[in-house]
Amino acid sequence: MEMALMSGVRENKCRLRRFLAIILCYGVMACAIRQSENAGINAETQLTRAQWHARLNWDVSDCPLASPDEAGPGVVMHGFGADTRIIEVQCERWAYQGSYLFYLDKDGAITQLSFEQFEAPDAGRLERYHSALVTGLPSVIADEQALDVFRKYRGIGDCGQFLRYRIEAHAAVLKQLRVRDCEALPADKPIDTQEWPLKNPDEEK
Template structure:
């Protein structure tokens, strides 16, 4: 028993010595103890706090409007990791599907950085598809938090026999287009959106 106590005391003393040495080497302002103390202060934010911060941020033009009111009812918040969040805002509904905007909120920044995300899409113009960017997505979005993948099924008409299917991967604080499928013929033939003709890559 005495031998075990001595061994435990030696381990604790060694660990304390290592921390003191690191503290001396790194300096007071960046010492290990301070970093550990700051790390324990990091906590997840409440949805209401995130929405309040978004409301107070100027220049976002939520849903391309100066008067759009964000609330917990029209917002879904995904915690990507502590202090980093993906915010999905339901802007409005059309005849048969909704339109959404996405924000990235980094609470680890001194100014709590909030940015509007953009997405690569293909628009049908003049009978052909043209690549472009948009801050608003129309369709039925689903975000897989574990894989950090966003899929969007957009119907070209209410019958659902044509439209597009997009897959976006979250990486480097933005969404990158991984796959885009498009069925332009509204011919009454129904196939899974995952089997639409591949447009990209």
């Protein structure tokens, strides 16, 4: 009886050691994968503006080769799900907003995104156009697979446009358009864009 008990204890210890060895192996592999991924990301963060341009090949007539960010290349990478990132390129910087290009990097395949947008030549009138160049203040919302753009008509931000795009497959699809025309005098403080009038993009020109 004692020998059988001791044999069972030894067998359990062997199983435990094998289990721990497997866990350790997986841990080492996961660590190696993370280090490899981080090495790739770190290498990309060291790219110059010219190197990013060579990789993305944007039109310099829309987006200058010179970075508007004196401290860096003006390129930001956003995690956007498994093996997917959004590459944001700032083209120009003005007093209260700027212009940007966006690329979808999925499993190493890079696609430039184009956006349905609207000019406002007069109060109450919008004119539709499509362009890869986005003007405003963009925000990447990774957990919603979305990109928001707040386009100010003036610095206080009490009027302008709010556009929400969903990134579906390899395209940016406009899902929400809110517009608030400027009044004669600026508001005392910014107004929440979600309180702005909601527009139906299909009804605009």
